[in-house]
Structure formats: C-alpha cells, structure tokens
Amino acid sequence: MSRRAVFFDRDGVLNRVVWRDGKPASPRTPDELVIEPDAAETLALVREAGYRVFVVTNQPDVRRGLMTDAALDAIHDEIARKLPIDEIAACRHDNADACDCRKPLPGMLLSLAKRWDIDLHGSWMVGDQDRDTACGRAAGVQTVLLKRPYNTGDGADHVVADLLAFRRLVQGDGSPRQCASRREPVSCSPTTS
Numbered sequence: 001m002s003r004r005a006v007f008f009d010r011d012g013v014l015n016r017v018v019w020r021d022g023k024p025a026s027p028r029t030p031d032e033l034v035i036e037p038d039a040a041e042t043l044a045l046v047r048e049a050g051y052r053v054f055v056v057t058n059q060p061d062v063r064r065g066l067m068t069d070a071a072l073d074a075i076h077d078e079i080a081r082k083l084p085i086d087e088i089a090a091c092r093h094d095n096a097d098a099c100d101c102r103k104p105l106p107g108m109l110l111s112l113a114k115r116w117d118i119d120l121h122g123s124w125m126v127g128d129q130d131r132d133t134a135c136g137r138a139a140g141v142q143t144v145l146l147k148r149p150y151n152t153g154d155g156a157d158h159v160v161a162d163l164l165a166f167r168r169l170v171q172g173d174g175s176p177r178q179c180a181s182r183r184e185p186v187s188c189s190p191t192t193s
Contacts, residue, residue, distance in 0.1 A: 002118060003117060003118055004118065005086075005112070006046050006051045007126070007136070007141065009128060009129065010088075011024070011026045011128075013146060014036055014039045014079065015039070024150050026057075026059060030075050030078050033075055033078055038167075039083055039163060040083055042166065042167050046170055052086045052118060054085070055087075055088040056090075056103070056112070058131075059091065060091075060092070062092040063092055069092070076090065086116070087116075103131045103132060104130075104131040104134035105135065106135050106139035109135065113139070121141075124142050124143070125141045125142070125143050126146065127146070128146045129150075130155065132145065133145050133155045133156045134155065142158070144158045145158070145159050146163070
C-alpha cells in the first residue's frame with residue numbers, strides 16, 4: 001500500500017538561510033546551521049498524521065568547490081539528529097551538470113517515491129524558492145511556498161507565512177487534494193460531503 005509524504009526543502013524551510021553578498025545561501029559548515037524553531041514540532045506532527053518526511057535539497061556548493069562532501073554530510077547528520085526525518089536527498093550538482101535531480105526537475109522526489117512506495121498524488125512539497133514549487137508540480141504533488149522576501153510566490157498551490165501555517169493545512173484533514181482554495185495565506189479546511 002502506497003504511503004503519503006511531505007518533501008521539505010532544507011535551507012529557508014527547516015534551517016535558516018545564510019546571507020552571502022546580499023543573497024540567501026546554504027550553510028557551509030555545521031557551525032552555520034540554525035534549525036528553524038518550529039521545524040521539529042512540524043515534522044513530528046506531519047509524521048503523526050501518517051506522512052513520511054523527506055528533505056530534498058540542491059547543494060551545488062560541493063560541485064563548485066565551496067564546501068566539501070564531508071561538511072555537507074556533517075550538516076545532514078546534525079539535521080537528522082535534531083529532526084524526525086526518514087531520508088535526506090541532496091543534489092550536489094551545478095546547473096551545467098544537466099542532471100535530473102537538481103530542482104526544479106523532480107528527480108529527487110521521483111526517486112524517493114519509487115524507493116519508499118510513495119503516493120505522489122497524496123503528498124506535499126514545501127519550499128521557499130520558486131524552483132521548489134516547480135519541482136513539486138512536475139512530480140504531481142501539492143505545493144506549499146513559505147513566503148520570503150526572495151521569492152515571488154508564483155505558481156504555488158498554497159503560499160503561507162511559515163511552518164506553523166503549513167501545519168494548519170495538514171491538520172485540516174491530512175489530505176492535500178481536499179484543500180480546494182489556492183494560494184491561501186492562513187489555512188485550509190477539509191471539504192465535507
């Protein structure tokens with residue numbers, strides 16, 4: 001029997017971005033990693049609602065030589081220690097590599113769905129970048145964008161302020177397809193028959 005999942009982007013969603021040259025960026029060392037205050041409680045609630053929890057993240061700084069594989073692994077070990085996650089998938093490629101795992105392409109979601117027997121139609125993608133929304137839509141999941149000063153909010157099924165607002169979506173009834181309204185900033189109620 002297929003299971004449902006929530007695919008979370010990492011930086012700007014589960015942990016804070018690091019600002020470099022006026023742009024949001026990924027932490028490059030475990031010392032730069034700051035977990036968002038609502039992340040652990042949100043992921044625990046999502047698991048209690050019957051979802052698998054995955055992290056899907058682009059990490060091109062490895063390919064660009066700006067951080068090592070070991071540093072990325074150490075960051076992921078720290079995240080896995082602090083948050084209830086089933087698996088972390090990371091694309092370490094750059095745009096020029098033309099891989100199918102780098103968001104906005106859906107390769108990471110499709111691969112996780114196949115390995116874990118995930119029903120994509122009943123699943124969610126939560127991100128802070130427009131490429132997260134595009135990735136989720138390409139994989140056929142419901143998309144949630146956390147509104148940030150560096151994204152447009154275009155194309156997401158739901159735009160919310162933070163993880164707390166996303167929890168309201170899940171607490172509605174646990175089914176993304178029952179949430180009929182799009183781009184609502186607060187919550188979504190289940191439909192009744």
